[in-house]
Amino acid sequence: MTGRAHRPRTAVITIAAGREDHLHRQREALSADEVDLHVVVGMTGVPRLRPVPSAPEVTPISVTAGHRGLPLAAARNAGARAAIRCGAELLVFLDVDCIPGPLALSRYTTAALDVPPATLLCGPVAYLPPPAHRGYPPHGELARLAEPHPGRPAPEAGRILLDDERFELFWSLSFATSRDDWDRFGGFCEQFAGYGAEDTDFALRAAERGARLAWVGGAVAYHQHHPPSRYEERHVRELVVNARLFHRRHGFWPMEDWLTDLDRAEVVRFDRAHDVLRLLPGFGAKLRAHGPR
Known part of the structure; x- marks a missing residue:
């Protein structure tokens, strides 16, 4: 998207199987940032959504789970197709248990204007402890509870760190890519079903097609606690x-x-x-x- 003057139309894509409280907290955080569309893909039926004032327009869809496990790869692909049909130019993927930090989506959209084609944008992920009895504080206060994962780059806010080598560090918890690059990379391989490895496979196949990683400082996602x-x-x-x-x-x-x-x-x-x-x-x-x- 290098050189584009206007802010890209941005869609957040979330795949979900239950975890309605997690999804609700995510939508509350999205209401405070620059997002045009939220596509929620249910893997165990049509997702149930509670009202969130000022949250982005939501498009709920569903995919069918097979006997091999939740169709994580197929659900992300279906979410991307739905977002593109609705005119999205930047696709931001957030797992249902991730709360975007303040300005995380804005930093993704700004970074998309600055990086060369064939780039996977990756934001830092910080793991939250179990919530207190009253739940988590407002999303703007989560930074005091968790630090970004020590095994992955976490540049300071406003900085973009380009990386052509460490594709094994890619996580699907929080990443973004342009509509054109999504088509270039070919989406997730739907031979993977259930838990594990589909995101590393996606990153390596993207690398074979000329991708690079861009670690986006300040585009933090806070991972809500649940048992491993x-x-x-x-x-x-x-x-x-x-x-x-x-x-x-x-x-x-x-x-x-x-x-x-x-x-x-x-x-x-x-x-x-x-x-x-x-x-x-x-x-x-x-x-x-x-x-x-």
């Missing part, structure tokens, strides 16, 4: 299937830290040297023993 999904039995099954698919496509294993943790817990057998990944007998009981309380 990777300790759920169904998600571990999905993670193993998706990791194997990723390995076939790219020749190396994704999510190595998680797979190593699950190997140590005797939930899976993960041997990187011999390209072995499989569930172990009785893994459900081991998950219950080692998972979060």
Whole structure:
């Protein structure tokens, strides 16, 4: 979008399966920023939305979940198609459990005017602790509760850090791309279903098509607390299937830290040297023993 004088028509795309309180907090934060359209994609039926004064116009759609798990990749693709049909020029993807910080969307739209074509815009993500008994404070006060994730770049507000190498750091929790670049990158691979690896696959395929990353300072998303999904039995099954698919496509294993943790817990057998990944007998009981309380 380099050189465009006008602010791009911006759509936020959120995929959801329940978590209505999370979605409501996200919409409250969106009401204070520059957003033209909010596409909410339900993966377990049409999403239920509570009224939010001044929130952007919302387009609720739904996709069908199959037996392999929630269709995260297909839902993001469907959301992008719906946003583009409504005239969106900049697509901002926010997971349902993410609250955009003040001016996060404005910083994405400003950055979109400054970066070269074929760019994935990535904002920092900060993890919130469990909410107090009265819930989280207003979104403008969340910065005091959480720092950006230490494993990913977090430039100061107003700065853009270009990156042509570290595509394994890409997260789908919060990112943006132009309509033209979305078409160029081809969307998410819908062979992935359920939990894990579809976002790294997307970033690597985008890199093959000439993409670069741009870490956008100040475009912070605050991740609302919930128990780690990777300790759920169904998600571990999905993670193993998706990791194997990723390995076939790219020749190396994704999510190595998680797979190593699950190997140590005797939930899976993960041997990187011999390209072995499989569930172990009785893994459900081991998950219950080692998972979060």
